[in-house]
Amino acid sequence: QKEVEQNSGPLSVPEGAIASLNCTYSDRGSQSFFWYRQYSGKSPELIMFIYSNGDKEDGRFTAQLNKASQYVSLLIRDSQPSDSATYLCAVPNQAGTALIFGKGTTLSVSS
Amino acid sequence: GAGVSQTPSNKVTEKGKYVELRCDPISGHTALYWYRQSLGQGPEFLIYFQGTGAADDSGLPNDRFFAVRPEGSVSTLKIQRTERGDSAVYLCASRSGTSGYNEQFFGPGTRLTVL
Numbered sequence: 001q002k003e004v005e006q007n008s009g010p011l012s013v014p015e016g017a018i019a020s021l022n023c024t025y026s027d028r029g030s031q032s033f034f035w036y037r038q039y040s041g042k043s044p045e046l047i048m049f050i051y052s053n054g055d056k057e058d059g060r061f062t063a064q065l066n067k068a069s070q071y072v073s074l075l076i077r078d079s080q081p082s083d084s085a086t087y088l089c090a091v092p093n094q095a096g097t098a099l100i101f102g103k104g105t106t107l108s109v110s111s
Numbered sequence: 112g113a114g115v116s117q118t119p120s121n122k123v124t125e126k127g128k129y130v131e132l133r134c135d136p137i138s139g140h141t142a143l144y145w146y147r148q149s150l151g152q153g154p155e156f157l158i159y160f161q162g163t164g165a166a167d168d169s170g171l172p173n174d175r176f177f178a179v180r181p182e183g184s185v186s187t188l189k190i191q192r193t194e195r196g197d198s199a200v201y202l203c204a205s206r207s208g209t210s211g212y213n214e215q216f217f218g219p220g221t222r223l224t225v226l
Contacts, residue, residue: 008151043202043217044154088153097167098144099215101153 002027006089006102015111019076023089023102026070033072034099035063036088044088048074079109113137115218117203123224124193132188132221136205143186144204144215145178154202160186193225 003026013019025033032051036044050056050063050072062075076083086106090099116135124130136143141162146154156170163183171177175193180186190197200222204215 004153043219045217046214049214090153093156095167095169097159098146098156098170099154100156103151103153 002030002091002093002100004089004091004100004102006087006105008103009106010108011105012108012110013079015079015081015109017079017109019079019083019107019109021074021076021087021089021105021107022071023073024071025089025091027091027094028067028070030091032092033063033065034090035061035072035074036090036101038086038088038104040085076107079107081109081111083107084109115203115205115216117201117218117221119221120219121222121224123226125226126193126195128193128225130190130193130223132190132201132223134186134188134203134205134218136184136186136203137207137216138184140205140207140216141183142206142208142213142215143180144206145186145188146202146204146217148200148202148220149198157188190223193223195225198223198225 005024035048037047038044048063050065056063060077064073086104088104089102118133143160145157148154158178159167160180175191178188200220202220203218206213206215
């Protein structure tokens with residue numbers, strides 16, 4: 001059974017700082033990785049996915065994948081109070097039919 | 112365009128009762144998922160439909176849970192003899208195509224409370 005581990009936080013950063021969110025996964029064969037953002041009381045929304053080693057950048061967000069060490073991270077540059085949310089890391093299950101989510105890391109950005 | 116919709120948004124029921132939760136996916140999306148999210152946890156996979164058929168129901172916790180998608184669009188999650196431990200937010204998601212890389216779009220969820 002694949003597992004995805006995240007530090008639940010909360011992670012607190014001041015406005016304008018870089019927030020670094022980390023995720024480790026158990027299955028070395030995992031090929032693709034997803035970061036979802038979930039505001040309190042709302043449903044998850046996809047912000048990044050990555051399937052190649054290295055970095056993938058999209059605006060203020062950068063996903064970093066290191067398959068050898070089995071971790072994927074999400075960096076948020078110039079953090080804003082509106083980034084305060086829970087960030088969920090996910091990988092496809094063994095059958096590739098659904099996503100396995102971590103518990104999520106709660107980020108709080110203070111102004 | 113319309114996103115995934117779920118009804119009801121909230122459902123309060125008593126232990127032992129039967130409930131139905133409805134999901135209306137994005138038009139044209141062939142893949143539909145049900146997840147369950149408890150407080151402080153990530154979404155937990157329940158069942159996946161590709162078209163009308165349940166392609167993977169390995170996440171259903173027991174035989175009190177059942178889901179259908181008779182016409183390949185709207186899906187209903189049915190829970191018999193509800194228990195307090197069934198209390199959670201039930202999320203539905205849909206996706207176009209069969210590729211695992213396509214984004215799953217989540218609905219707003221149904222918050223189920225079993226008293």
